Amino acid sequence: MNENEASELFGSLSNPDRLKVIRALVEAGPEGMSAGDIAVKIGASPSRASFHLAGLADSGLILRERQSRSLIYRVNFERIGGLVTFLMEDCCRGSTSLRKCCGI
Amino acid sequence: MNENEASELFGSLSNPDRLKVIRALVEAGPEGMSAGDIAVKIGASPSRASFHLAGLADSGLILRERQSRSLIYRVNFERIGGLVTFLMEDCCRGSTSLRKCCGI
DNA sequence: TTCATATTTCAATTATCCTTGAAATGTATA
């Protein structure tokens, strides 16, 4: 992961609707959640939800799979973890001060 | 930290120049670094560097202090740590899958 | 095939962000 890739991922997280999507999908677990249910859960119109889901899926932060008429979305922990690792280890050079500040 | 605040911080990190600034300031350590030196280090014009420094300082990710003619910037690990904690614990509910994915 | 459901895509509009270079501000020194 380089600075350009990381900055795009941070951009994907720079919106309250998209953070709500991530949270909803973490709660939903491995079963995932349909686009329609996500839209209701985050309080957005179908097209607005779809717009944000597309952004998250394009950046790889969430995964999409069709199940009959529905599109099921799931969180991609590997991608989120990769971004956290970039920030902690690469960008911030594994700073122990930073580690203390997030209790890990 | 709530979704709106976190999304603003992620927005602050959603630019390669600003990630370079963070990295430079982590390297610089507690002594910090002047705006001019940062501009040279990240390869940006003074006004462009200043624009990005202002964004980072406004969001609290970096701290600023005047020293004679120079403005010295330092990284604010507490703020970055707060964001990582939000993402790991609040947004992603302390998911063990996510922890494994960033090796922490 | 025809209809309903689920979701995306598109076009138009508005809003936000980024870059550039010139001008303004604050600080120190002669």
Added chain:
DNA sequence: TATACATTTCAAGGATAATTGAAATATGAA
């Protein structure tokens, strides 16, 4: 005071991102 240095601020223009509602696509069922 006058001058140089360090940095920011401003205005203008261009680039991206977000919102809305209508239309298009994909799937499944009658």
